[in-house]
Amino acid sequence: DSGVTQTPKHLITATGQRVTLRCSPRSGDLSVYWYQQSLDQGLQFLIQYYNGEERAKGNILERFSAQQFPDLHSELNLSSLELGDSALYFCASSLQGSQETQYFGPGTRLLVL
Amino acid sequence: GQNIDQPTEMTATEGAIVQINCTYQTSGFNGLFWYQQHAGEAPTFLSYNVLDGLEEKGRFSSFLSRSKGYSYLLLKELQMKDSASYLCCGTDSNYQLIWGAGTKLIIKP
Numbered sequence: 392d393s394g395v396t397q398t399p400k401h402l403i404t405a406t407g408q409r410v411t412l413r414c415s416p417r418s419g420d421l422s423v424y425w426y427q428q429s430l431d432q433g434l435q436f437l438i439q440y441y442n443g444e445e446r447a448k449g450n451i452l453e454r455f456s457a458q459q460f461p462d463l464h465s466e467l468n469l470s471s472l473e474l475g476d477s478a479l480y481f482c483a484s485s486l487q488g489s490q491e492t493q494y495f496g497p498g499t500r501l502l503v504l
Numbered sequence: 505g506q507n508i509d510q511p512t513e514m515t516a517t518e519g520a521i522v523q524i525n526c527t528y529q530t531s532g533f534n535g536l537f538w539y540q541q542h543a544g545e546a547p548t549f550l551s552y553n554v555l556d557g558l559e560e561k562g563r564f565s566s567f568l569s570r571s572k573g574y575s576y577l578l579l580k581e582l583q584m585k586d587s588a589s590y591l592c593c594g595t596d597s598n599y600q601l602i603w604g605a606g607t608k609l610i611i612k613p
Contacts, residue, residue, distance in 0.1 A: 492537070
């Protein structure tokens with residue numbers, strides 16, 4: 392158990408819909424990272440937040456947005472969903488920044504029908 | 505551009521030794537991570553190298569050569585449970601993360 396929690400574990404929705412994925416980092420960790428992993432593909436870095444502020448941006452679509460709240464939990468919002476958005480979405484956290492070990496949550500498996 | 509390259513797939517035999525290579529091209533360099541990921545599960549941390557040399561941790565060792573932009577993960581006494589993907593991840597001068605596509609390691613009895 393990494394100490395990072397993600398909800399929900401599974402999500403099934405339809406094209407065009409909007410969903411919100413939630414992540415609670417390990418106690419004391421200030422950075423949160425979001426990743427997308429499609430079937431048999433590598434990890435695609437989406438975005439990083441540090442203590443409530445956006446720190447780094449990867450290959451995140453404009454239809455996707457995220458935020459980190461004062462209690463340090465984070466949400467990833469996916470809108471106008473397409474079939475290709477079906478993937479495993481991981482959240483990870485680290486104490487400070489990206490030069491430190493990341494601890495990954497169990498992931499949210501999203502299926503868009 | 506910034507890039508991390510690692511082999512797509514490797515096969516090895518139970519009890520043997522395997523070396524998974526990773527080469528990187530980044531603007532500046534601030535360390536390299538190796539993570540293990542079993543199918544359908546979250547990645548877990550294996551090692552972090554920021555200085556040249558070999559870091560040994562039980563059956564797993566990781567090596568870094570900054571001048572060559574090269575790292576490898578060495579797995580000894582392979583066990584069936586080592587069948588997984590191994591992800592190489594570098595950090596550039598701005599501490600941006602650059603992930604490789606992962607190497608799928610298949611262990612055969």
